[in-house]
Amino acid sequence: MGYVPVKGGTQAIEASIKRLKFERLKGKEIIEINTVMSTMRAMVDQLMSESSLYSPYLAALAIKQAEGSMEEAVFLMRAHRSTLPRPYYSQTVESETMFVERRISASFKDIPGGQLLGATYDYTHRLLDFDLIKENTEDNMQWLQNYQEELQNIEKLEELMYFPKVVDYLREEGLFEKHEANNTPPIDITKQSLQFPTTRSERLQVLTRGQTGAVTSLGYASLRGYGQVHPTVGEVRVGAVPIYVEHPNETEQSKEEEFYIGEITVTEVESFVPTKVKNENNEYVLEFEIGYGICYGQNETKAIAMSILDQCLEHTESDFPTHDEEFVLLHIDSVESTGFISHLKLPHYVTFQSKLDSMRQVKKGVQKIES
Amino acid sequence: MKAKTHFAFFDEGSKKEIRRAIMKAVAIPGYQVPFASREMPIARGWGTGGLQITLSIIGKTDVLKVIDQGADESVNAVNIKKLVQETTGVELTDQTEDADIIQSRHRIPEVALTKEQIIVLQVPEPEPLRKVEAREYITKRMHSEDDYSGVWLMLFEQIMKYGKTATAADHPVYVNQRYVMAPSPIPRFDNAKMHQSEALILLGAGREKKIYAVPPYTNVESLAFEDYPFTVESFEGEHCHLCGSTEIFLDELIDHQTGKTIYQCNDTSYCMDQLNKKEEAEVQTSYA
Numbered sequence: 168m169g170y171v172p173v174k175g176g177t178q179a180i181e182a183s184i185k186r187l188k189f190e191r192l193k194g195k196e197i198i199e200i201n202t203v204m205s206t207m208r209a210m211v212d213q214l215m216s217e218s219s220l221y222s223p224y225l226a227a228l229a230i231k232q233a234e235g236s237m238e239e240a241v242f243l244m245r246a247h248r249s250t251l252p253r254p255y256y257s258q259t260v261e262s263e264t265m266f267v268e269r270r271i272s273a274s275f276k277d278i279p280g281g282q283l284l285g286a287t288y289d290y291t292h293r294l295l296d297f298d299l300i301k302e303n304t305e306d307n308m309q310w311l312q313n314y315q316e317e318l319q320n321i322e323k324l325e326e327l328m329y330f331p332k333v334v335d336y337l338r339e340e341g342l343f344e345k346h347e348a349n350n351t352p353p354i355d356i357t358k359q360s361l362q363f364p365t366t367r368s369e370r371l372q373v374l375t376r377g378q379t380g381a382v383t384s385l386g387y388a389s390l391r392g393y394g395q396v397h398p399t400v401g402e403v404r405v406g407a408v409p410i411y412v413e414h415p416n417e418t419e420q421s422k423e424e425e426f427y428i429g430e431i432t433v434t435e436v437e438s439f440v441p442t443k444v445k446n447e448n449n450e451y452v453l454e455f456e457i458g459y460g461i462c463y464g465q466n467e468t469k470a471i472a473m474s475i476l477d478q479c480l481e482h483t484e485s486d487f488p489t490h491d492e493e494f495v496l497l498h499i500d501s502v503e504s505t506g507f508i509s510h511l512k513l514p515h516y517v518t519f520q521s522k523l524d525s526m527r528q529v530k531k532g533v534q535k536i537e538s
Numbered sequence: 539m540k541a542k543t544h545f546a547f548f549d550e551g552s553k554k555e556i557r558r559a560i561m562k563a564v565a566i567p568g569y570q571v572p573f574a575s576r577e578m579p580i581a582r583g584w585g586t587g588g589l590q591i592t593l594s595i596i597g598k599t600d601v602l603k604v605i606d607q608g609a610d611e612s613v614n615a616v617n618i619k620k621l622v623q624e625t626t627g628v629e630l631t632d633q634t635e636d637a638d639i640i641q642s643r644h645r646i647p648e649v650a651l652t653k654e655q656i657i658v659l660q661v662p663e664p665e666p667l668r669k670v671e672a673r674e675y676i677t678k679r680m681h682s683e684d685d686y687s688g689v690w691l692m693l694f695e696q697i698m699k700y701g702k703t704a705t706a707a708d709h710p711v712y713v714n715q716r717y718v719m720a721p722s723p724i725p726r727f728d729n730a731k732m733h734q735s736e737a738l739i740l741l742g743a744g745r746e747k748k749i750y751a752v753p754p755y756t757n758v759e760s761l762a763f764e765d766y767p768f769t770v771e772s773f774e775g776e777h778c779h780l781c782g783s784t785e786i787f788l789d790e791l792i793d794h795q796t797g798k799t800i801y802q803c804n805d806t807s808y809c810m811d812q813l814n815k816k817e818e819a820e821v822q823t824s825y826a
Contacts, residue, residue, distance in 0.1 A: 176611030245577035252549045360572040360747035363675035493673050503745050506582025513614050516607045516789055517644040521725040522706040524771040529700040
C-alpha cells in the first residue's frame, strides 16, 4: 500500500516511544534528580526562566526526562504549568531587599556598597578541565572543608546590609528623571492573550519567559545596527528576593499581615540608554533612560538582552525590526516557535495535494495561451 | 509531588474560560475571539487549539473521533486521541456517524455531518489577512471596518499572473456575509461542506490564541469573482483504487509495482466503509 496507511499508525507510534526509552536507558546509567539539581545549576535556572515556573526540583526532573534537551524540558514544564490552578498573585517584589550574591556595574567604578563579583564564569579561562575526568567525592569534601575554613577567617558584618540601586544614587544627582511608581495591576498574559498595542507589564512578561537564545539574538541585533538601543549596563544583580502574598479574604491589609511564601533567585538588570528627547525649546537634548530586565535564576546575558529589548519596545517609532513589538513579542517564545517549526514534520498530504492541483491548473492555463 | 491529572487535563477554571470564548465565537460567526491559550502536552502548532476546544467541551458520555489528513491512524490523530482518552476515559471511534465530537486537521469527512455533531478544526493560521498584512494590530482593524480589499486584490493579482485564482488549501470564505475567515487548511474541495452545515463547526488556533466558529445553518461562501468562479481540486476521471469511489477528495500515490500514479480515498474511514459495504453486497449476492 502507498504511503498513507489505512491502519497501523498506533502500533508505529508505540514502537517509536519504546525506542525513545531505549535510547535513554541503553547506556545503563541513571542520573539522579538531585545530581541534576546540584550540578546543572545554569541549565535549571535557564529552564525555570523559559518555562516561567519556579521549581528547581521539577526543572531537574524535566531535564532528566528530556535527556537534556532544553526545548523539550521547557515544553514539559509549561504543559505541567497549564494544569496548576493560580490561587494568588504575590505582592510587588522590592528588589532593594534582595539578598545580593553578585552585583556589578559597568557604568560606575565606585558604586555605593561596592562591586560584588560573586560566582560567575566571566573571569574564567574557557579551558577544558581534564581534572574533572577523575573527580571524586573525597577530594571534593576536602576542598569544601578548606573553603569553609577560609570563610571563617573573614570578618563578618554584624548588620544585614541592603545594597542601594545604582540608579537611585544617580537620580539624586539629577541625571535621571524621577518617575511616579506605576501601581496599576499587571495584565496576566497567561490568562489573557496579547492585544496590540501592549502595555509594558505584558511586554516584560513575554520578554522574561522568552527563549534565552532568541532574546539574546534580538538584543544583539539591536546593538549591531538593527535597532537603536546601545546601552551601558548600570547594574546587574543576582540574588534571592522574598515573596509575599496578602491574605485572600481580609479587606484591611497591612504589611505585617502578609504571608511569606519563600524566596526566588533572580537576575535583575538596569541598563542606561542615552536617548534624544525634545526639551521645552523644541531642541534635542540627550537624556538617559532605563531598560529593565529580570528573570528567574542566574541568567545574566538574557536579562541584559531583555533590558535592551524593553527599551527598544518603549520606542516603537523606529523602523527597525527590534522596535516592532509584534515582531519581537510574537516570536521569542520557546514553546510557540519550536512548536510551529516542528509541526512541519507532520504529514501535509492534503495541503500538498491541493497545492499540486493548483499548480497543474495554472500550468494548463499557461500552455493554452501560448498555443 | 506526583499529581493526578484532572478530568480532561485542565482545571475547571481554564475550561470555563475557553467555553466562554467558544460561546462568543458562536454568537459572532467567523469572528476571531482571542483567548488565553494554554500550553498543552502536545506541541504548539500540532493542534493545541483544537485540543483545548475538545477538552473543554467533552463530557464523559461523548464519543470522539480524531482525524489528521483524512486518516484516523495518522501519527498526530493517534497522539491526540490517546491524550484525550487518557485524561477523560471517553470512547473512541473511527466511524464518522458514531462520533459526537470530531477533531480534525485539514479535512471535513466525506460523510455529511448531523446536527448532533460538533466538528473541531485545528488551525495553524487563523488570520485570512496575514498574507496581506503582517501586523495583528492592523488586521484586527481591517476586520472591524469590513475592509477586505487586500484579500480580493490578492485573488485578482493571481488571476493577472496565472490566468486563474491560484489558492490551494485554506481558500478564504465569507461567513454570514460579514467576516472573512480562514477555514483552516482544508482543501477547497471541503469549503462547500461548511455552507449551511448541520453540525456546529468550531475552529481553534492554539499558537495564535484565537477561537472562532461557524454555527449550524450559516452561510459560508468561498471568495471568488463572477467571471472567475471558485473551483475545487479536480479529480476528474479518477477513482479510488481500493473502493472505486468518485466525487471525493483523493490522495495521489505511486504504485510501487508499476510506477504509475494511482488514487486512493483520502478519508480512510470512508474508504473502509465503502469496502465493507461492497464486501457485504458481494457476500449477499453469492449466497442468493
